Amino acid sequence: MTHIEINGSPATADTLRLPALTSYGHFTAMQIRDARVRGLGLHLDRLRSATRELFDGDLDDARVRADIRHALEAAGIRDASLRVYVYWPDGDERATLMVTVGPPQTMATEPKSVMSVPYVREVPHIKHLGGFGQNHYLTAAYRAGHDEALLADPQGVVAEGAITNIAFWDGSSVVWPDAPSLLGITMALLVPRLPSAHRRVTLADLPSYRSAFLTNSQGFAPVRRIDEVEYTVDTELMRQVTAAYDAVEWDTI
Structure with missing residues (x-):
């Protein structure tokens, strides 16, 4: 079950009209454990920056944190998959915040099969x-x-996964595609903790890489193939990724 609050109060049929009838807004998704999250500052920066770009308005970090804490307390859980959505109806003096709280999730670690598609997201740097x-x-x-x-x-030219970022291993560097895309929070946490490089990657380049892995708010997992290109799961690389991710401190909401 999902617990939903809007502006710090339980959602009602009336307050749900806004998210039900508009697609103009943005959000961030996070995994909460013991009322803590990795990369809290990055989540807040994402929300604040997108609110400024989409609505030409400011979003207070303290308000976001307070609404998250209230929703977790009301749901009666400390481990959760949580999202913060931001809307700003015309004429309102401040943004509308919707917080959804559901069961915690972790990306399954079995190697993934990926299919390339001819599509890139519009305004890709915003979630x-x-x-x-x-x-x-x-x-x-x-x-x-x-x-x-x-x-x-x-x-x-490769940009990102539909709901992930993707990285490739060339034997010495973790290569993140240099193309317009969303900077995922897990990616942002891993880039400075791994031997990372940003490089233009095309579908024709895929056979030149030894291995690959995906990241999103639920974690990370190796890739076993993209289309007809098969990849070896590099256990040493995934050990390094795991160690880098585990070294990230948890922030109290």
Whole structure:
């Protein structure tokens, strides 16, 4: 079950009209454990920056944290998958915040199969609402027996996964595609903790990499293939990724 609060109060049929009827907004997704989260400052920065860009308004960090704490307390749990959505109806003096609280989730660690698709997200640097194309191609990948879709532009330049970031291993560096995409929080936490490089990656380049892995708010997992390109699961690389991620401190909400 999901507990939903809007502006610090339990959601009602009336207050749910806004999220039900508008797709103009943004959000962040996080995994909460013992009322703590990795990268809290990055989540708050994401929300504040997108609110400024989309609505030309300010969002108070203290308000966001207070609404998260209240929703967790009302739900009666300290481990959760939690999202904070931001809307700003015309004429309102401040943003509307919706917090959803559900069961905790962790990305399954079995190697993933990925299907490339001819699509890139609009305004990709913002974690925005209304991603029909993204969901359409992700559903197509699922129906074809894959675990994720890989978004690439008409020239075959790789950007990101439908709901993940992707990284490639060339034997010495973790290569993150240098293309317009969303900077995921897990990616942002791993980049400075791994031997990282940002490089243009195309679909034609995929066979040149030894291995790959995916990241999102639920964690990370190795890739076993993209389309017809098979990858070896590099256990030493995944050990390094695990160690880097485990070294990230948990922040109290």
